[in-house]
Amino acid sequence: MKKYLLLFTLIFSLSATGFGQDYETAGGVRGGFYNGLTIKKFISEKSAFEGILTSRWVGFNVTGLYELHSMDAFDVDRLNWYYGIGGHLGYYNGSSYSYWNSSTVTGYAMVLGIDGILGLEYNFEEIPINVSVDWKPAFNLLGYTGFLGDGGALSIRYIF
Numbered sequence: 001m002k003k004y005l006l007l008f009t010l011i012f013s014l015s016a017t018g019f020g021q022d023y024e025t026a027g028g029v030r031g032g033f034y035n036g037l038t039i040k041k042f043i044s045e046k047s048a049f050e051g052i053l054t055s056r057w058v059g060f061n062v063t064g065l066y067e068l069h070s071m072d073a074f075d076v077d078r079l080n081w082y083y084g085i086g087g088h089l090g091y092y093n094g095s096s097y098s099y100w101n102s103s104t105v106t107g108y109a110m111v112l113g114i115d116g117i118l119g120l121e122y123n124f125e126e127i128p129i130n131v132s133v134d135w136k137p138a139f140n141l142l143g144y145t146g147f148l149g150d151g152g153a154l155s156i157r158y159i160f
Contacts, residue, residue, distance in 0.1 A: 023042070023123060023128075023159040023160075024042050025041045026159045027039035027157055027160070028130070028155060028156045029155065030054065030154075030155045031154050032152050032154065033056065033151070035056075036053045038051070040067075040130075048069065049064065050064075050067055050084070051065075057093055059090055059091045061090035063136075064087060064088075065115060065136075066084050068084060069082040078122060079120065079121070079122045080121050081119070082118075082120075083117060083118045084116070085114070088115055089111070089112050090110070091111060092108070093107070109143040109144055110142065111142060111143035112140070112141055112142040112143065113139050113140040114138065114139050116136065116137050117134055117135070118134060118135050119132050119133060119134025119136075120133055121155075130159055131154070131155070132154070133155075134152065137151055138151055
C-alpha cells in the first residue's frame, strides 16, 4: 500500500510541476452577451480544456473547448494568446430569441453546434487571478440554426 501511495504522490507532483503556464486550473465568471461560469484546466504545457456554462434567451448552453496557448503575447510576461475549437449543447426559448428570424422553430428548442475561440489572457503574479478577453463564434447545427458571431466576453478566474 505504501508503494502505491508513494507512486501516486510522485506522479501527482510531477504532473503539477510540468506545466509551462502560470497555473494549472482556474475557474470564475464570464460576462458578455452570454453570461455564465468558466473553468479552464491545462492538460499539457500549451493545451487546455475549457468548460463554459452560459445563459441567454431564457435558456442555457454548455460548451466544451480544446485550446492551444502561446506564451508571452506582445513580449509581455504572463500575457498569452490562445485559440481553439469545440462544441456546445443547450436550449433557447423562441419567444425570447430575436437574433434572426426563427419562424421555423417556436417555443423551446434544443441547440447543438460547433464553436471556435480566439483570446488573450493575463495571469497576475501578486494575486491568484486570471483575466481573459475572447471572441467565441458559434454555429448552431440543430435547433435555431445559423451563425452566432456575438460570443465575445471578459472572464475573471480564480487560480487554484
